[in-house]
Amino acid sequence: MKIKEVIVVEGKDDTVAIKRAVDADTIETNGSAVNKSVLAQIELAQKRRGVIILTDPDYPGERIRRIVSQHVPACKHAFLPKEEAISKNKDDLGVENATPEAIRQALIHAKQEDDHHLEIVSWQDLHAAGLIAGPSAKKRRERLGVLLHIGYANGKQLHKRLQTFRITAEEFSEAVKRVFEEEK
Structure with missing residues (x-):
């Protein structure tokens, strides 16, 4: 499965997991202190190809997602359920632990951000x-x-x-x- 958009992940292990699941390019944030040069790369990727953010289902992952989407609007967001991202010995939570099928499903169901925010569900x-x-x-x-x-x-x-x-x-x-x- 080929993914047109560039996938934003946290680190090298996440990139390896993505490449096992799909044919795609990634940008690694290298942790939750997302620097300006990484944000500039993500911005360029969004303009040229589109971006899908796929971070770990934990607080640091959500923080990265928030930082990126504040700086680069209209990204797509893919989410892994916690049970799909937990390691075998249950001590690590991350994209790198997900099966290729779980990653493909998360990417297939990626949702586009909408900045109009019409209240649909109260x-x-x-x-x-x-x-x-x-x-x-x-x-x-x-x-x-x-x-x-x-x-x-x-x-x-x-x-x-x-x-x-x-x-x-x-x-x-x-x-x-x-x-x-x-x-x-």
Whole structure:
């Protein structure tokens, strides 16, 4: 599978994992202190070919994603569920641990950022779906993130991602329905 866009990853091991999964070029941020020259490379890649950000599903990975998308608008975002990115001995979380198929699926479902932010799913919808408060809220948000291919997020981040990736009320409703069916 050939990927036209340049994939932004955290490091060399991530590049190796990407190349096992697809034919693609990568830009490595080399950690969460993304420097200006790396941002300039990403900006050029976005203008020429487009960019997909695929970082680890953890705090540093989310920080890198945020820094890059603030400096380089309209990137696509690919997310790996935590269970797809955990090492065999469960002590490391990262893109480098994902199977080639998990990486391909994340890239196939990459979502385009939208800077218009029309509110499609409201904060009240999140509350009504039991995604903001309660004993199962976190688990439900994790599963919803997997089903919608937008990654795990806390309540506030989830609301923003639903807007950013223009998740429709229908898509949201179907995913929430599935989350509750799976809980039974």
